[in-house]
Amino acid sequence: MRQSRRIFDDYQSENYNPDRRYRLAYKRVKRIKGFYVHVLVYLLVNLFIVASSYNKNSFDTGVFFRWETFSTALFWGIGLLAHGLSVFGRDLFFGQNWEERKIQKFMDKDKSEKWE
Template structure:
């Protein structure tokens, strides 16, 4: 039954006026967001374990704590995590919708207020 439900949610063509299709779209979005947060939690836990396990009294004295091997997993996995976040939240995560238009209007309003008319 779960497989049937997932197949229903993967349909490309949905009737946007149908309340069921709105629910399906919201359900898929929530699943994607939940998947990202689980990925983030596992990333933090695993990389914290790797970094903390490399910490001991000798590693600070020998400079081993600053080795590439200590942080390479966090770096490359972090790149994948950023890509996952962009696929879930979209590219407009920092700028949002209509950001350019709002910024242009803000600068135009600022120019108007600074003129000596």
């Protein structure tokens, strides 16, 4: 995460080479695209596994709700989560400059609520 912050700081500096900025942005877009492809493959494969298990077994016998039916989705989901965290880092939940934007929002709200 420190490296991504350093890259962002370099990206923001005035003396930064535009070609290098383009390469960094291109690399980031490729990583994000790779994650979305991973999500799509995850959904398609696991839907196929669950659908084929549903067609083979009935709900009445309880065979459908076995560990084998959902274990692939669980463990692959853990890997997918790790992939998402590696691509988006801590920006996944709060985004970039979240604290500053939130502080500004509260300050603007307080300012508009005062009767001057």
